[in-house]
Amino acid sequence: xxxxxxxxxxxxxxxxxxxxxxxxxxxxxxxxxxxxxxxxxxxxxxxxxxxxxxxxxxxxxxxxxxxxxxxxxxxxxxxxxxxxxxxxxxxxxxxxxxxxxxxxxxxxxxxxxxxxxxxxxxxxxxxxxxxxxxxxxxxxxxxxxxxxxxxxxxxxxxxxxxxxxxxxxxxxxxxxxxxxxxxxxxxxxxxxxxxxxxxxxxxxxxxxxxxxxxxxxxxxxxxxxxxxxxxxxxxxxxxxxx
Numbered sequence: 001x002x003x004x005x006x007x008x009x010x011x012x013x014x015x016x017x018x019x020x021x022x023x024x025x026x027x028x029x030x031x032x033x034x035x036x037x038x039x040x041x042x043x044x045x046x047x048x049x050x051x052x053x054x055x056x057x058x059x060x061x062x063x064x065x066x067x068x069x070x071x072x073x074x075x076x077x078x079x080x081x082x083x084x085x086x087x088x089x090x091x092x093x094x095x096x097x098x099x100x101x102x103x104x105x106x107x108x109x110x111x112x113x114x115x116x117x118x119x120x121x122x123x124x125x126x127x128x129x130x131x132x133x134x135x136x137x138x139x140x141x142x143x144x145x146x147x148x149x150x151x152x153x154x155x156x157x158x159x160x161x162x163x164x165x166x167x168x169x170x171x172x173x174x175x176x177x178x179x180x181x182x183x184x185x186x187x188x189x190x191x192x193x194x195x196x197x198x199x200x201x202x203x204x205x206x207x208x209x210x211x212x213x214x215x216x217x218x219x220x221x222x223x224x225x226x227x228x229x230x231x232x233x234x235x236x237x238x239x240x241x242x
Contacts, residue, residue: 016084020070023082024058027051031046035075040114041204043121047096048113057113059090059131062146071113071131087131089138094120094127101208104216107150109140109183110157110199111170118203119157122211133159133173140177155219156185163190170197178222186219 013117027049036055037045057071059081069085071092072108081087091109094116108127110116116129130139130166136156144151156177159170174185188202196205203211 012084013086016082016086017068018087018169020082021067023051023070024049024056024067027056030055036073036077036114039077040117040200042114042117043100044096044098044117046094046113046117046120054081057092057129057131059087059092061090061142074112081131087135088141089135090131091139091143092116092129092131094129100124101212103154104212106155106219107143107153108155108157108215109136109143111136111159111173112198112200114200115157115159118200118208118211119215122199122203122208123215127157133169136173137177139179140181140183144181144183151186154183156183157199157215157226158185158187160187160189161197163197164193184219184222186215186222188214189218214236 018138030045030048030049030050032038032045033047034050044149053075055073057073058067059069059071059182060066061068068090069082069087071079071081073079078126092113100121103124106123106125108116108119108123108125109130110119110127111130111133113129113131116127119125120127128143130136133212140154140156156174156225158174160171161168171187174187177183178185188196188199190202196202199215202214
């Protein structure tokens with residue numbers, strides 16, 4: 001990429017960031033009656049906002065930093081990021097000061113916002129939302145490198161996409177973070193025939209108390225190495241059921 005192309009890309013990103021900040025400034029605080037929040041069974045709007053019926057989720061590049069982009073989520077769940085604004089390594093922090101539960105002492109990293117909200121409500125811990133599976137590793141690496149004091153507390157609240165057939169993308173992404181960064185993960189386990197994939201699904205069907213218990217239990221399984229071999233086998237087989 002030439003210097004001129006670099007400058008044009010930077011200019012586009014600056015305009016994208018500016019548009020995202022304008023949307024955020026003109027939006028109103030969301031409430032629990034928003035269609036997507038109701039659909040996902042959340043107890044709080046977690047400091048999101050609403051603009052023209054879309055839920056706005058703020059993304060930053062550092063804790064306490066300025067907004068760099070927004071994710072827009074419709075009432076029915078369609079998601080999109082602000083065009084032209086950057087996304088790689090950006091994240092949403094769920095830490096609104098409300099005491100949902102006695103904190104477990106972890107800092108969780110996850111893919112989706114609703115998943116992060118459910119983990120926050122179940123554990124009372126800080127949650128960092130990457131916004132997409134592609135951004136899970138970049139976000140985890142950025143947090144680990146920028147905040148080394150958090151390194152021991154970091155854990156991934158992984159998706160488990162086994163029911164979708166083919167490659168289990170959620171587990172594969174979590175394993176990559178574990179192998180390259182040493183950050184353990186906790187993935188939900190569902191029954192045969194359940195078309196469910198993430199911790200929001202788990203919380204919606206099992207409740208927050210069971211979600212908290214299973215998050216910690218599955219994390220310890222990975223930390224102790226007793227559950228990793230079966231997940232590694234699943235990954236190598238492309239996520240097919242045995």
